[in-house]
Amino acid sequence: MRFLHDTLPQRVRFASGEAAESLGDEVAALGARRVLVIAGAAERALAERVTGGLPVVHLHDEVVMHVPVEVAERARAAAAAHDADVLVSIGGGSTTGLAKAVALTTGLPIVAVPTTYAGSEATPVWGLTEGSAKTTGTDPRVLPRTVVYDAALTLGLPADLSAASGLNAVAHCVDSLWAPRTDPVNQALAAEGVRALRTGLPLVVKEPDALPGREQALYGAYLSALAFASAGSGLHHKICHVLGGMFNLPHAATHAVVLPYVLAFNGAAAPEAEQRLASAFGTPTAGEGLALLRDRLDAPRSLQGLGMPSEGIAAAAEAVVAAAPAGNPRPVTPRAVTELLGEAWEGAEPR
Ligand code: NAD
Numbered sequence: 001m002r003f004l005h006d007t008l009p010q011r012v013r014f015a016s017g018e019a020a021e022s023l024g025d026e027v028a029a030l031g032a033r034r035v036l037v038i039a040g041a042a043e044r045a046l047a048e049r050v051t052g053g054l055p056v057v058h059l060h061d062e063v064v065m066h067v068p069v070e071v072a073e074r075a076r077a078a079a080a081a082h083d084a085d086v087l088v089s090i091g092g093g094s095t096t097g098l099a100k101a102v103a104l105t106t107g108l109p110i111v112a113v114p115t116t117y118a119g120s121e122a123t124p125v126w127g128l129t130e131g132s133a134k135t136t137g138t139d140p141r142v143l144p145r146t147v148v149y150d151a152a153l154t155l156g157l158p159a160d161l162s163a164a165s166g167l168n169a170v171a172h173c174v175d176s177l178w179a180p181r182t183d184p185v186n187q188a189l190a191a192e193g194v195r196a197l198r199t200g201l202p203l204v205v206k207e208p209d210a211l212p213g214r215e216q217a218l219y220g221a222y223l224s225a226l227a228f229a230s231a232g233s234g235l236h237h238k239i240c241h242v243l244g245g246m247f248n249l250p251h252a253a254t255h256a257v258v259l260p261y262v263l264a265f266n267g268a269a270a271p272e273a274e275q276r277l278a279s280a281f282g283t284p285t286a287g288e289g290l291a292l293l294r295d296r297l298d299a300p301r302s303l304q305g306l307g308m309p310s311e312g313i314a315a316a317a318e319a320v321v322a323a324a325p326a327g328n329p330r331p332v333t334p335r336a337v338t339e340l341l342g343e344a345w346e347g348a349e350p351r
Contacts, residue, residue, distance in 0.1 A: 003183040003185070005186070005230065019050040024053050026111050034086070037054075040099065063091060079108060086108060102317060110144040119224055122143075126138075155209055155211075162205065166220075167252070169225070172227060173223070178327070179231035180232045187276065197293075200292070234328070235265075235320075305347065
């Protein structure tokens with residue numbers, strides 16, 4: 001065995017119902033006195049509830065998916081105008097993404113409180129969009145110093161959003177097994193992530209107001225993000241990145257639709273990954289485990305259903321081939337990607 005693995009410097013506090021207390025401790029530990037809270041308008045009340053004990057100078061609530069540059073500029077201006085010395089982000093991947101955009105240019109530390117299963121909080125990856133072009137990069141300054149997980153804050157995430165977001169986390173795990181920097185450590189995190197997610201997510205959908213499923217799902221989402229941050233983007237993430245950018249599709253739902261097709265495509269040529277996943281799902285094959293989970297979550301089925309035009313398949317296939325990771329288990333040819341996208345567009349049985 002021979003591998004190179006970086007472990008990122010970050011503290012994680014996981015305690016349901018304790019976000020306010022955890023935030024107080026973490027902001028104090030950073031020696032911060034001027035907190036800029038970043039939370040979308042829909043999460044404002046929740047954010048006010050958990051930040052009541054902090055020295056808040058401003059709550060910035062303009063959050064937009066994929067962080068348009070002008071939205072980032074306004075958040076940076078707010079941080080400067082209020083002389084903030086720490087950013088506390090409370091929300092999903094879009095909110096964490098905005099905090100990262102501010103940290104990227106100001107160097108301010110982030111304390112992240114995630115309320116979905118997107119996992120941005122555990123990665124040093126930032127993203128900004130200008131028009132329809134999305135730019136991403138990696139910078140250690142944007143990795144939150146601390147993540148505060150409080151599953152009670154996710155109780156309000158509706159079942160359908162929870163399912164799509166949870167499958168986004170499952171996709172981080174699956175794609176980590178063949179991503180460019182895959183190694184035995186991130187593979188172990190990915191396998192435990194799948195186990196926690198396939199246990200927790202069906203409980204979340206069955207009983208959205210109960211904590212046990214929410215805790216398993218959030219724990220699994222964290223592991224999935226660690227695996228993804230370490231292994232990098234595999235074929236699945238490249239496909240979703242292309243589709244999201246070209247057709248402005250919803251992030252989590254796109255992952256939920258595309259994953260079974262990439263698993264069917266790569267799994268056949270990656271027997272170790274297939275075996276590891278099957279064992280984590282507790283089913284004879286990985287494909288069966290994912291299909292069973294998707295059924296239990298009533299997951300979105302087709303790209304067509306998400307609003308992608310069928311005429312877009314050819315251009316998307318070309319962009320995917322250009323972006324495909326070199327070490328993918330199977331050659332990523334125009335024909336293979338066109339077929340894969342065609343099946344995902346229709347919502348056909350993955351072959
Ligand atoms: P999101 O942050 O846009 O949230 C989706 C919806 O859920 C929003 O309407 C939001 O108001 C709502 N919501 C969030 N928390 C809620 C709660 N607890 N209760 C009720 N409603 C709630 O979506 P997302 O899927 O979390 O994040 C997607 C974004 O994150 C994309 O831009 C994606 O590129 C980015 N992302 C980045 C990374 C990274 O490593 N940089 C990783 C994953 C995702």
